[in-house]
Amino acid sequence: MTQHRMSRRRIMKAGAAAGLLSALPAPFVARFALGQSAFDWKRFKGEKIDVLLVKNPRSDLMQAAEKEFLELTGITVSSEQVPEQQQRQKAMIEFSSGKPTFDVAHLSMHVQKRLSEKGNWLEDLRPMLADGSLTTPDLDFNDFGKAGLNFCTAADGKQNAIPTFVDYWILYYNKELFEQKGVAYPTSMDEVYTAAQKLTDTSKGVYGFVSRGLKNANVPVWTSWLLGQGVETVSKDGKLLTDTPEAIWAGEQYKRMNREFAPPGTVGFNWNECQTSFATGRAAMWLDGIGFATPLEDPSKSKVVGKVGYGVVPKGPKAQHSAIFGDGLGISRTSTKKGAAWFYVQFITNKQNQLNILKNGAGSPARNSAFANQEVVRESKFGKQWFDCVLESAKVGRPGLPVIIPVTEFRDVFGVALTNMISGADPAAELKKATETFQPVLHKSEQG
Amino acid sequence: MSVEHNAGSLPGRRGGMAAPATPGARQAPASTPYVYDVTRKYWLFIAPATIVVGLVIVFPWIFTLWMSAHEWNVTGDHAFVALANYKKLLTDQRFLDSMWRTFWFTLLATLIPIVLGVWAALVFHREFPFRGILRTVFVMPMMATPVAIALVWTMMFHPQLGVLNYLLSLVGIAPFAWVYDPNTVIPTLVLVEVWHWTPLVMLIVLGGLAGLPTDPYEAALIDGASSWQMFRYITWPLILPYVMIALVIRTIDSLKVFDTIAVISQGGPGTASETLNYFLYLQAFQFYNLGYASAVVVIFFVIIIALSLLLLYLRQRTKWTD
Numbered sequence: 173m174t175q176h177r178m179s180r181r182r183i184m185k186a187g188a189a190a191g192l193l194s195a196l197p198a199p200f201v202a203r204f205a206l207g208q209s210a211f212d213w214k215r216f217k218g219e220k221i222d223v224l225l226v227k228n229p230r231s232d233l234m235q236a237a238e239k240e241f242l243e244l245t246g247i248t249v250s251s252e253q254v255p256e257q258q259q260r261q262k263a264m265i266e267f268s269s270g271k272p273t274f275d276v277a278h279l280s281m282h283v284q285k286r287l288s289e290k291g292n293w294l295e296d297l298r299p300m301l302a303d304g305s306l307t308t309p310d311l312d313f314n315d316f317g318k319a320g321l322n323f324c325t326a327a328d329g330k331q332n333a334i335p336t337f338v339d340y341w342i343l344y345y346n347k348e349l350f351e352q353k354g355v356a357y358p359t360s361m362d363e364v365y366t367a368a369q370k371l372t373d374t375s376k377g378v379y380g381f382v383s384r385g386l387k388n389a390n391v392p393v394w395t396s397w398l399l400g401q402g403v404e405t406v407s408k409d410g411k412l413l414t415d416t417p418e419a420i421w422a423g424e425q426y427k428r429m430n431r432e433f434a435p436p437g438t439v440g441f442n443w444n445e446c447q448t449s450f451a452t453g454r455a456a457m458w459l460d461g462i463g464f465a466t467p468l469e470d471p472s473k474s475k476v477v478g479k480v481g482y483g484v485v486p487k488g489p490k491a492q493h494s495a496i497f498g499d500g501l502g503i504s505r506t507s508t509k510k511g512a513a514w515f516y517v518q519f520i521t522n523k524q525n526q527l528n529i530l531k532n533g534a535g536s537p538a539r540n541s542a543f544a545n546q547e548v549v550r551e552s553k554f555g556k557q558w559f560d561c562v563l564e565s566a567k568v569g570r571p572g573l574p575v576i577i578p579v580t581e582f583r584d585v586f587g588v589a590l591t592n593m594i595s596g597a598d599p600a601a602e603l604k605k606a607t608e609t610f611q612p613v614l615h616k617s618e619q620g
Numbered sequence: 621m622s623v624e625h626n627a628g629s630l631p632g633r634r635g636g637m638a639a640p641a642t643p644g645a646r647q648a649p650a651s652t653p654y655v656y657d658v659t660r661k662y663w664l665f666i667a668p669a670t671i672v673v674g675l676v677i678v679f680p681w682i683f684t685l686w687m688s689a690h691e692w693n694v695t696g697d698h699a700f701v702a703l704a705n706y707k708k709l710l711t712d713q714r715f716l717d718s719m720w721r722t723f724w725f726t727l728l729a730t731l732i733p734i735v736l737g738v739w740a741a742l743v744f745h746r747e748f749p750f751r752g753i754l755r756t757v758f759v760m761p762m763m764a765t766p767v768a769i770a771l772v773w774t775m776m777f778h779p780q781l782g783v784l785n786y787l788l789s790l791v792g793i794a795p796f797a798w799v800y801d802p803n804t805v806i807p808t809l810v811l812v813e814v815w816h817w818t819p820l821v822m823l824i825v826l827g828g829l830a831g832l833p834t835d836p837y838e839a840a841l842i843d844g845a846s847s848w849q850m851f852r853y854i855t856w857p858l859i860l861p862y863v864m865i866a867l868v869i870r871t872i873d874s875l876k877v878f879d880t881i882a883v884i885s886q887g888g889p890g891t892a893s894e895t896l897n898y899f900l901y902l903q904a905f906q907f908y909n910l911g912y913a914s915a916v917v918v919i920f921f922v923i924i925i926a927l928s929l930l931l932l933y934l935r936q937r938t939k940w941t942d
Binding site for chain 2: 261264265268377385386387388435436437438439440441442445448449452454578580581584588591592594595
């Protein structure tokens with residue numbers, strides 16, 4: 173069986189071509205790829221690649237598509253799904269060893285973007301994107317939304333991964349409870365507060381608002397409020413903006429919403445407890461990622477089927493943004509089967525497979541074309557509002573976590589501060605303390 | 621133990637099985653090659669175990685000590701920092717808090733199962749209808765996987781929808797925050813540990829009770845001793861060695877508990893249930909500060925060794941022969 177491997181010379185040639193192409197806009201790359209004639213999917217026939225995935229419904233779909241990929245390319249895929257936290261540890265340790273056991277890895281780019289860049293984990297995909305013999309004309313690179321691509325593109329322009337999924341934070345609301353109290357969907361963050369006030373009825377066990385209180389998990393709630401001030405937690409030059417007046421305002425918003433209108437015990441709530449409160453009709457609003465429509469519209473898991481409203485995060489004092497989080501598929505820089513791996517990445521992120529994510533309620537795919545499919549919109553049990561919410565959120569999407577190496581430690585330190593706020597601590601004092609604790613960690617992370 | 625003494629009791633190299641050493645039997649001189657060969661055979665027997673112990677216990681420990689003296693970040697270079705990690709630990713309030721929290725948790729999660737386990741053992745030691753079935757039911761929690769148990773308890777602790785608050789509401793008691801309140805999270809986690817591990821203590825003590833002599837009790841009955849006096853002056857001293865074994869096991873288990881906390885509270889709310897082991901996990905596997913985490917491991921090891929030695933010393937003092 174003849175095996176076609178990419179030679180160093182070929183990669184260098186392609187790299188030179190990519191160097192020229194990188195100066196040109198993405199549409200050119202797409203046109204270049206689209207201009208190719210018959211594409212040889214069997215080029216790497218007989219090869220076998222290893223893929224490291226995160227355990228979730230999207231990975232189930234990816235694994236289900238492996239058979240079709242084998243028939244198309246003759247490439248065998250050996251993939252494994254590992255729970256998210258353990259998968260990140262595995263990826264970290266194996267990439268750092270210099271000899272990962274996988275060729276393709278799923279990466280949570282909102283956590284691992286900067287880490288993967290600094291560790292030089294991933295192959296720059298630009299040379300392969302520019303090579304017509306390696307990139308299918310059907311790729312349609314421009315179809316990937318800007319939000320997902322931003323996560324997968326390094327500051328220096330390297331295309332380190334191809335986006336697979338983008339999570340937009342939205343405001344779920346219980347239409348029935350809103351109607352009963354005559355409350356309109358809030359158009360500003362201040363109105364979220366007043367709406368929650370009207371909707372809270374402790375005598376009936378109904379609370380106006382619920383969001384994550386558990387440390388680490390709670391940080392995106394705070395950053396969602398902070399984005400309403402038009403700022404993020406770290407400036408472009410790497411300075412922490414976490415004890416600014418805007419950050420303190422967001423902290424106060426977080427504190428008052430959770431202390432005054434959230435169910436008891438919210439201090440320990442992660443998304444699953446929030447989901448339970450909302451799905452049982454005990455919470456009128458829930459700020460979280462867009463991926464929970466499936467359980468909320470499932471009669472076996474939810475009491476609010478057909479009553480769920482999906483709203484874009486209301487505007488803050490200075491801006492309106494939806495906190496976004498994104499995943500991608502990257503190819504290990506040290507892989508010896510980069511060609512076959514690239515074929516897999518192209519196939520698994522093609523239009524049909526991205527549409528399958530939407531069809532199966534497995535989250536919001538990174539390709540725009542998936543949302544333009546009217547048949548899927550009509551047949552979806554989520555309703556048109558959900559699709560509108562995704563598209564509107566995409567227009568105002570902004571990273572919900574800083575693009576730094578110690579993202580997990582950031583979430584831990586500020587997560588503890590936020591938890592303390594729910595317990596009554598002063599936001600300004602807590603954020604000052606957390607900033608002082610985290611500043612040296614951030615400084616050290618970029619050294620060495 | 622001398623080589624000469626053992627030489628005669630071991631199989632000879634050339635002569636098959638050697639005769640047992642008996643007084644007056646002819647012994648091989650110490651300087652002969654025969655004795656030398658036997659000594660070498662000792663090493664053959666010891667070598668596999670020595671290699672395994674060296675690889676899986678000694679080397680990791682030396683490596684951990686070495687790592688603890690380094691600034692060890694998986695994404696960067698390793699720099700020698702001598703005792704800096706230990707000095708940093710002494711001023712790290714989160715570490716110090718986690719250490720005291722660990723002691724508090726260990727104290728509660730050890731003593732309560734001991735008291736309840738001894739009481740349960742005394743109850744199940746007596747004859748009564750359905751004793752066998754009830755004893756089986758009692759030990760069932762111990763058979764379950766800690767993670768599965770923790771997940772079930774997590775659902776039961778839900779402040780709005782958990783069955784525990786529902787049961788409390790039936791008797792007119794206000795809802796409780798359980799693990800969702802920094803002030804109640806440790807006692808609640810202890811509750812899970814108690815439910816899970818009291819049967820183990822019961823089994824250990826029950827084993828001790830089964831082996832007790834009956835003579836002292838007969839004598840005490842004749843002397844007119846009360847039930848309490850028989851327990852206080854006969855049963856308790858006799859089962860004390862078994863209680864000490866349970867105490868050692870429970871102490872070490874409680875010190876290193878991880879799964880229950882990781883699943884139920886993840887060290888929260890805030891850091892309210894962050895024990896030394898969970899702090900260590902965060903440093904090593906979430907923040908990847910491997911050098912710093914290694915220093916925590918070394919301190920944790922010292923604490924466990926110190927406590928184990930103390931408990932083993934106490935156990936020695938409670939032995940029947942003493």
